[in-house]
Structures are given as C-alpha cells and as structure tokens.
Amino acid sequence: xxxxxxxxxxxKESLILKRILKNPFVTQQELADEIKLSRSATANLISGxxxxxxxxxxxxxxxxxxxxxxxxxxxxxxxxLMEAPLIEGTTNDVKTQSTTGGVARSIAENLGRLEVExxxxxxxxxxxxxxxxxAASEHxxxxxxxxxxxxEATGTFMEVVNPNGDILFGLSDMEIYHCMxxxxxxKHLTLLKRAKYLVADLNLPxxxxxxxxxxxxxxxxxxxxxxxxxxxxxxxxxxLDGVDLLIVKHDETEAFLNLAVKSEExxxxxxxxxxxxxxxxxxxxxxxxxxxxxxxxxxxxRYKNPHDITNRYKWGANEAICAGLIYARQxxxxxxxxxxxxxxxGYHTTQSLSLVRSNLSTLQLEKDIEELAxxxxxxxx
Numbered sequence: 001x002x003x004x005x006x007x008x009x010x011x012k013e014s015l016i017l018k019r020i021l022k023n024p025f026v027t028q029q030e031l032a033d034e035i036k037l038s039r040s041a042t043a044n045l046i047s048g049x050x051x052x053x054x055x056x057x058x059x060x061x062x063x064x065x066x067x068x069x070x071x072x073x074x075x076x077x078x079x080x081l082m083e084a085p086l087i088e089g090t091t092n093d094v095k096t097q098s099t100t101g102g103v104a105r106s107i108a109e110n111l112g113r114l115e116v117e118x119x120x121x122x123x124x125x126x127x128x129x130x131x132x133x134x135a136a137s138e139h140x141x142x143x144x145x146x147x148x149x150x151x152e153a154t155g156t157f158m159e160v161v162n163p164n165g166d167i168l169f170g171l172s173d174m175e176i177y178h179c180m181x182x183x184x185x186x187k188h189l190t191l192l193k194r195a196k197y198l199v200a201d202l203n204l205p206x207x208x209x210x211x212x213x214x215x216x217x218x219x220x221x222x223x224x225x226x227x228x229x230x231x232x233x234x235x236x237x238x239x240l241d242g243v244d245l246l247i248v249k250h251d252e253t254e255a256f257l258n259l260a261v262k263s264e265e266x267x268x269x270x271x272x273x274x275x276x277x278x279x280x281x282x283x284x285x286x287x288x289x290x291x292x293x294x295x296x297x298x299x300x301x302r303y304k305n306p307h308d309i310t311n312r313y314k315w316g317a318n319e320a321i322c323a324g325l326i327y328a329r330q331x332x333x334x335x336x337x338x339x340x341x342x343x344x345x346g347y348h349t350t351q352s353l354s355l356v357r358s359n360l361s362t363l364q365l366e367k368d369i370e371e372l373a374x375x376x377x378x379x380x381x
Contacts, residue, residue, distance in 0.1 A: 009052075012037065012045055017054055024142060066194055067119040067142065068111055068326060071185075071212070072104030072201030073177060073228070074122040074137070074146065075155030076129045077355065079315075082162050094160070099355055100136040101157060103201035103228050103319055106355045110323030110345070112140025113360040116330060117196075121188055123147045123179050129154035145191055147184070152176045155203075177203045182211040189215070197326055199224045202232045210237045217242040225279075226322055230255045241278035245325075247318050248274065250286040264302055267292040283339075285318055291343050293335070301336055303343045316356060320349040324365065344368040 009017065015035050019026055032042040049055045080094040100109075104122060111118040119142040124130040126148045133154065137143050155177060159170035185192075185208050192198065198221050200212055209225070216223040225240070226247040227233065233256045240246060250261040253270045261270050261284065271282040271294035281295040289305035324345030328338035348368055349357050 013049060016045055017049060066196040067117040068197040068199060069119045069121060069192060069195040070104040070108040070199045071121040073102030073155055073203040074105040074120060074124060074133050075102045075157055077101030078158045080160045084163065086162065086168060097353055100133045101355050103226060105137060106316060106319040107199055107323050108141040109137060109356045110320055114323060114327040114362055114365060116327055119145060121145050123149055123176055125152045125154040126150055127154050145188060149179060178205060180204050180208055182208050185211055193219050195221050197222045197224060201226050202228045202235045204235060206235045206237055209235060213237060213242040224322060226318060227252045239278050243279045245281050246274055246279045247283045247322055250284060253284055261286060264290055264292060268294060268300060293339055301339055303339060305347055316349045317346040321346040340373060341365065341369050344372045
C-alpha cells in the first residue's frame with residue numbers, strides 16, 4: 001500500500017484495503033465473503049476506512065487514485081440503419097442497432113480500453129436500461145458514483161440513418177439529465193477534487209457546468225468541455241474562462257456563433273471566435289474528417305484525413321478524439337502528437353457501427369497513429 005498515509009489498521013481493515021487496491025470494482029458482498037464477515041459488518045469497516053481517509057466515499061476510491069472523471073450522459077442508443085432511400089408514408093426496411101451510449105460514458109469507455117483510469121458521474125433510472133449500461137461499462141470504468149433515481153427513466157436516444165450514414169432525424173428521452181443540478185454535483189465534490197482531468201458534456205444543465213468551471217478554477221484541475229448536439233448548445237456557459245479545451249462540431253459552431261463553417265479556414269476562424277469566450281484552446285471538427293485546433297497562445301494545428309471516408313458512420317468520433325488526446329497527453333506526448341492520437345482514434349471509430357470500437361487498445365491505437373502519420377497531411381500556421 002505504498003503512498004498511503006500510515007495509520008493503525010486492524011487485520012480485517014488491512015485485508016479489505018489490500019483487496020480494493022487489487023480490484024477497485026470489488027463489491028461489498030465479495031469482500032464480506034473473503035474476510036468471512038456479514039455484509040453489514042464489512043460496510044462498517046469500509047466506512048471506517050473512509051473516515052480514516054484511505055478511501056473516498058462509496059466508490060472505494062483509494063486516496064492515491066487520480067482518475068479522469070467523465071460527467072454527463074449514460075444512455076441507451078438505438079439506430080435504425082436504412083437499406084434504401086427513405087420513402088415517406090410507407091414501411092421502410094432497416095437494420096436495428098442498440099448499444100450503450102452517452103457522450104461522457106463513451107469517453108470513459110474509450111479511456112478504459114486505453115488503460116486510463118476513468119470514473120463516470122451520471123444519473124440513471126432503476127430500470128433494465130441502466131442494468132444493461134452497467135454491465136457493458138463496469139469493466140472499463142468506475143460506475144459506482146453513478147446515481148440511480150427512483151421514478152426516473154434512464155436516458156434513451158433513437159435515430160434513423162440513411163444508406164450514406166447521414167442522420168435523417170433523431171429522438172431522445174433524456175429528461176433525467178435535468179436532475180444533474182449543481183446540488184447533485186456538489187455531493188460528489190470529494191471525488192471531483194481527486195480528478196486528474198475533468199471531462200463534461202453539454203447534457204449537463206448550464207448552471208451545473210458553470211459550477212464545474214468554478215470548481216475547476218478553485219482546485220486547478222484540467223477541464224475539457226465537449227458538445228453533444230445543436231439543441232444542447234443552449235447549455236453552453238456564457239463564459240468559458242477556466243475551460244482548458246472545448247471540443248465542438250462545425251454544425252454546433254454554426255448554430256451557436258451564427259457563422260458558416262464550410263472550409264478549414266472557416267473552422268480556424270470559428271475556433272478563434274470560440275477563444276473570445278474564454279477557453280484556453282478549441283478543437284472544431286467538420287464531417288469527422290477535419291480537425292482544427294487553436295490555442296490562446298497562437299498555436300494552430302490542422303489535420304485533414306486522407307483516407308477514403310465515403311463509407312463511414314457519423315457517431316462517436318469526437319468522443320474518441322477526446323479520449324485519444326487525453327491518453328497521449330498522459331503519455332507525455334506533445335499537443336501535436338496528442339491531436340494525432342485523437343484524430344486516429346476518431347477516424348477508426350467512424351469505420352465501426354459501435355460508438356466505441358471494440359478493437360480499441362493501447363497497442364492498436366499506437367499502430368493506428370503510426371499508419372495515419374505516414375499519409376496524413378499536417379498543416380501548421
């Protein structure tokens with residue numbers, strides 16, 4: 001237990017702490033079975049470890065742990081993939097796909113697959129949808145701080161996609177995310193203060209995001225803000241002072257800033273405009289094949305995907321970019337190298353039907369970066 005403060009522990013407490021250190025996702029019942037105590041007695045021992053500050057709250061987070069905390073949506077996504085152009089007023093043949101989604105959750109899964117410690121903060125209902133999300137997520141992230149709300153439904157999202165991969169329309173039932181209030185966020189302050197990075201999506205209400213920015217500035221934790229859709233741009237804080245990185249799509253930028261983003265040059269000017277809101281750096285993506293990065297120190301980097309991208313799916317890319325970038329930064333890579341890692345992860349994600357590609361690993365991403373670097377055109381100003 002290297003790095004933990006020394007304090008008298010009894011035999012059972014020491015056994016519990018060693019077991020949690022080995023597996024932070026172990027359940028209370030598993031611990032109780034191993035130390036041959038009742039679950040209630042085990043819970044009391046865990047509470048004692050929390051009071052002694054070996055653990056942080058119900059997540060059993062060791063005091064030496066510094067996860068990337070992803071805050072926002074965890075929902076079920078359903079997609080209806082059309083096999084032919086839409087004919088209105090009649091039945092259309094589709095292929096149905098159901099997967100675990102949510103921007104914050106998808107980022108956390110990307111990170112977990114890249115062996116980056118991640119924790120998810122979200123709200124869900126006590127229903128089959130949440131149980132499906134939990135089963136698909138808990139191997140890649142800590143989900144123990146996700147709050148289950150009785151009487152509320154876990155968020156769901158549905159979209160119809162044409163044969164070219166374009167979204168014809170989408171429907172969502174995400175009323176539950178209004179429960180992610182500033183008061184809800186404050187309940188998790190102990191965990192938030194331990195974060196190595198904070199990553200928040202715009203499913204959070206505006207006032208909650210504003211509080212998160214204030215917490216970031218007080219505790220000096222890097223903060224990434226990522227957008228989710230044009231309608232959710234209403235949640236964008238009026239000031240982005242304290243936001244280290246904003247990741248936003250071109251259509252969301254067009255709607256919010258009331259300007260056209262038709263080219264890389266347009267994307268660069270839009271990113272500069274975003275900087276005027278206070279963000280330290282901005283990534284504007286366009287059609288999942290163009291990335292423009294601008295920082296308040298004047299650094300500008302553009303990436304243009306040289307691959308054939310005619311057969312791609314337009315979801316999950318920005319989440320993959322975010323995770324790839326954080327992974328590379330934690331490896332000590334430069335911002336240019338980190339953007340390349342994000343861009344490579346984003347590109348290969350668009351080649352998959354899944355929001356998070358199933359073959360993602362540190363080894364695979366390093367291969368993807370090397371391959372993309374050989375053919376990708378990099379522009380600098």
